[in-house]
Amino acid sequence: EVQLLESGGGLVQRGGSLRLSCAASGFAFSDYAMSWVRQAPGKGLEWVSDVSGGGGITYYGDSVRGRFAISRDNFKNTVYLQMRSLRAEDTATYYCAKDRSGYSGYGFDSWGQGTLVTVSS
Amino acid sequence: QSALTQPPSVSGSPGQSVTISCTGTSSDVGSYDRVSWYQQSPGTAPKFMIYDVGDRPSGVPDRFSGSKSGNTASLTISGLQAEDEADYYCSSYTTRNTLVFGGGTRLTVL
Numbered sequence: 001e002v003q004l005l006e007s008g009g010g011l012v013q014r015g016g017s018l019r020l021s022c023a024a025s026g027f028a029f030s031d032y033a034m035s036w037v038r039q040a041p042g043k044g045l046e047w048v049s050d051v052s053g054g055g056g057i058t059y060y061g062d063s064v065r066g067r068f069a070i071s072r073d074n075f076k077n078t079v080y081l082q083m084r085s086l087r088a089e090d091t092a093t094y095y096c097a098k099d100r101s102g103y104s105g106y107g108f109d110s111w112g113q114g115t116l117v118t119v120s121s
Numbered sequence: 122q123s124a125l126t127q128p129p130s131v132s133g134s135p136g137q138s139v140t141i142s143c144t145g146t147s148s149d150v151g152s153y154d155r156v157s158w159y160q161q162s163p164g165t166a167p168k169f170m171i172y173d174v175g176d177r178p179s180g181v182p183d184r185f186s187g188s189k190s191g192n193t194a195s196l197t198i199s200g201l202q203a204e205d206e207a208d209y210y211c212s213s214y215t216t217r218n219t220l221v222f223g224g225g226t227r228l229t230v231l
Contacts, residue, residue: 035220037167044124045159045167045210047220059218095166105214107157107172114166 002026002110004096009115012086016119020081022096022112030054030074033099035108036081038092038117048094051079053102063089086119093117125150125211125223132229138199141226143211144192149221151192155214158187158196161225162207170209171196198228206230 008020022034035050049060049070058070064083072079079096093116097108126144133139143150143158150156154174159167169178171187174194184200194213198205211223 037222044208044225045161045212045222047212047222050220061219100172104218105153105155105220107155107169107212108159108167109169109172109178111166111168 002098004098004110004112006094006096006112006115009094009117011118011120014086014088014119014121016086017082017084018086018117020083020094020096020115020117022079022081024077024079024096024098027098027110029077031102033102033104033106034070034072034079035097035099035104036070036079037095037097037108037111038090039095039114040089040092043092046092049081050099050104052104057103059104083117086117088119088121091117091119123221125213125221127209127211127223127226129224130227130229132231133198133201134231135201135203137201138197139201139228140198141196141209141211141228143194143196143213143223145194145213145221146192148217149192149213149215150189150194152216153214154189156187156189156194157212158185159210159212160205160207161210167210201230203230 093114158171
């Protein structure tokens, strides 16, 4: 059974930093791209970033490019999201999602339970 | 990147069919067949319902079907059931190697 367990969320001041982690199990981790998707309170889903199975290809949404960095450790079966220069509008539940393929864009067939990030102003 | 356009809400009675549209551009929906649909109930993570425009993951009832014409994708739910009441989101890969979601549609089963 695929399991994705996010951690690292919490309350942070505007301009601060936070690192999210997502521990994966139940599948061949390095064979699949991984993404972060966020959802502001009461709002819709927003794709944030993804990393290919091998870790060498990364992409970012316009709202986070230059501030967030995605990475993965295929030995630890964990994907990370380093968030810097946080803004109030980054407040959201952040979901870790497994792509259906080794490359992004093919659909997310498993999701974590989410971790809440709150940026105070 | 602008979100794909979905109707804010749709409704139907049990047993009926409803269709949710998802309109993008030639840079996303119109360029790839990598359109997916997700169902999200309050307080839970999204659930994978449709991929590659019209394919269903195992375990998803065949009452759920997807299609695409030009820059618009659609999700049709036939034989509506009370348990289908949820928010539905479409997503598409884009020519910029990014992913874009729709704004979401709340389905109410009357």
